[in-house]
Amino acid sequence: MKITINEIVYEVADGLSAYDAAKAAGIALSRDILAAEINGKTSDLTSPVKDGDVVKLLTFEDEGGAHTFRHTASHVLAAAVKRLYPETKLTIGPAIENGFYYDFDSETAFTADVLEKLEAEMKKIVKENAKMERFTLPRAEAVEFMKNEPYKVELINDLPEGEEISFYRMGDFTDLCAGPHLFSTGAIKAFKLTACNSAYWHGDSKNKALQRIYGTAFPKKEDLDAYLQKLEEAKLRDHRKIGKDLQLFMTDDLVGRGMPMFLPKGYTLWRILENYIRDKEIASGYQHVLTPCVGTVELYKTSGHWEHYQNNMFPAMNVDEETYVLRPMNCPHHMRIYANSRHSYRNLPVRIGEIAHDFRYEASGTLKGIERGRHFCQNDAHLFVTPEQIKDEFAKVVDLIFTTYKDFGITDYRMVLSLRDPADKVKYHDDDEMWNTAENALRDVLNSLGLKYTEEIGEAAFYGPKLDVNVKPAVGAEYTLSTCQLDFCLPAKFNLTYIDKEGKERTPVVLHRAILGSLDRFMAYLIEETMGAFPLWLSPVQVEVLPISDDHVEYANKVKDALAAAGINRVEVDDRNEKIGYKIREAQLEKVPYMLIIGAKEVEEGTVSVRSRRDGELGSMKLDEFVAKAVKEVETKER
RNA sequence: GCUGGUGUAGCACAGUCGGUAGUGCAGUUGAUUCGUAAUCAACAGGUCGAAAGUUCGAGUCUUUUCACCAGCUCCA
DSSP, rough: EEEEEEEEEEOOOSSSSSSHHHHHOOOOOOOTTEEEEEEEEEEEEEEEBOOOOOOEOOOSSSSHHHHHHHHHHHHHHHHHHHOOOTTOOEEEEEETTTTTEEEEEEESSOOOOHHHHHHHHHHHHHEEEEEEEEOOOOOHHHHTTTTOOOOHHHHHHHOOTTTOOOEEETTTEEEEOOOOOOGGGGGGGGGEEEEEEEGOOOOOOTTTTEEEEEEEEEEEEHHHHHHHHHHHHHHHTOHHHHHHHHHSEEETTOTTTTTOOEEEHHHHHHHHHHHHHHHHHHHOOOOEEOSSSEEEEEHHHSSHHHHHHGGGGGEEEEEEEEEEESSSSHHHHHHHHHHSSSBBGGOEEEEEEEEEEEEEOOGGGGBBTTBOOSSSEEEEEEEEEEEHHHHHHHHHHHHHHHHHHHHHOOOOOOOEEOOTTTOOOTSSSSOOHHHHHHHHHHHHHHHHTTOOOOEEEHHHHHHBBBEEEEOOOOOOEEEEEEEEEEEEHHHTTTTEEETTTOOOOEEEEEEEEEEEEHHHHHHHHHHHHHTTTOTTTOOOOOOOEEEGGGGHHHHHHHHHHHHHHHHOOOOOOOOOOHHHHHHHHHHHTOOSSSSEEEHHHHHTEEEEEEEEETTTTEEEHHHHHHHHHHHHHHHOOOO
16 A cells, blocks of 8 residues: 655555554654654554555654653553542543643542652553553443443443544553553653642533642653743742732732732832823724723613623622612723714714723632732723724724734734634523624624634623633733624613714614723733833833942932933932942842942943843943933833 | 632741741841942841630641632633
8 A cells, every 4th residue: 555654655565553554664663753643633653554544653742742642641640540549430631731631530639649659650650561552342332341430431422423432451451532642651751740620520610520630741851850840930920929029019808809909019010001001092093981880780781791790790789779789891881971972973983991990709719819800900992883894993903902012022822703602592692693793794804804813612702702812821821811892782782873874873883892901910911921020111110220329329319310301200219328239139139120320430420330130231321321222212112 | 619738927938746936038226338139236026817626735636717829610
């Protein structure tokens, strides 16, 4: 038969496995080869190949290779668990990015010391170097074979008719598994169980909480060590740690959980962000409003938020004859502002923006510093447009997102077209026609703008589909920074109208959008990206002037004034009676971008000795020269 | 909310077998007036997250509770 291996066509005997075919073709097969991609599908090396197949041999460098490697590692873990805790019930154990996990149902709590024991057992299993043998069984026999594993039986029963029910045997351990796997367990040289947490069976919080053991595995120990090192370093970026160290924000039990408070330095950064985005919006034709943090329950019943999110709102309060809630969202307020005046097609789009405080009763386990609190501030806006204006307005929002990202140096993001799950009639406003219109309109807009995006089902807002821009922080899970949502639903619920060319009343379409998302979350993102070393235009303290002794304080203050006159107004003079090295160390730890050392020489010459946070000593500069340099750096938002 | 873990001074952490709480940095005061990441000394700082219990005696053991951390679920 003729088969293609790594893009070269070979003539080999019939009925060989991928591995044997490669061997027969005279390809040198090292231990680095972990799996084979056969016609695009990652498979066991021992999988049979047939005439015309296209085979790629996979190493750990290939996603499929790493995946196979770590999937086998998860079986080794499961085998170790069954040996030490035989009463444990198995569920699933896939490879994931950077590692693998396996979910177990066990009476034993898999604490840190248990994980150590499991690692030791895994080492033994790896040493035994058992072959991974695949076999299949008919459904009835498969169920019988797994009769002591209720979760596996459920998985078998859920497999569609006609699908092969495959098992992998590895010494004394056999698991229901679609594969693929390594030849044998011996290749798993370097692994580490990193955590044990909980996860719900089938990912549904109504189901039993299982124990999920996370691990990672590499063919080489150096790579494992480097990875673990990277994880440790990532922890140092945590915005909660940096926010505390740099005095940006705090939390307080007496104030309440999920209610962070911004300290002077943090609020300085906040104010810069707020001014930045508001000015940018004004330049883009937005009008800003200020609306209250409470609204009547009726308001949210009208919008549908009450029906959909009642459980995630702070409980209603009764005042006089009325019931109020802390607002979780600003759309209804803005809808009512739109309805406050008559609108013609001539004055659309109407763009209403607000830096708005919102309160959501988030589940306690989801709170995370300023990334997710129960109070937060949205960079919200609602654009009321005619159907013909959707595309242009959407393009403008996307442009706003991109130019903002450019200013903040955000390059690593992913765009998602979030669609409804048509089967879920509870979560989403039930109107198929509306959804088809909205989703198609949004898809058309994205395509015509040439944006690259992935579609995700069941991620839409209850009132419409959205474009989400997601980022992945150094630590933790991906989250949404910016969003733009297309809404054919709420305008009708609020009976919003405009008068069209023919003088007829029409219903506008609304774009809900947030560029910085929530200011809180955006700040968390900035902190983690910069590790608190903000660029000059964002730094709460831009310049620290450090006089060497009391004699130089007067000139230091003049330097401060000169900077302030040029608009560099977040400058501090450290006139404490401390040695210069001490002051530098403190300013450096506070991540102040520039330190200006002032001594007798500087006073005499009218210069400043410049030290940069990043590059160290820059030497002596005329005061004017430094002011100009700093001004330029702020203007260009240099990083 | 769920499962597991962690709470000792402003911060980072010790505290053994249950015997009445310590180190470093930060802080305060004094001295020092100094050239590119820590001057010296003294002082002060704690209901050991909170409450109850066991005990002659609890930071340490038990229970409850609160907060935090990891992950899951959720995120209009």
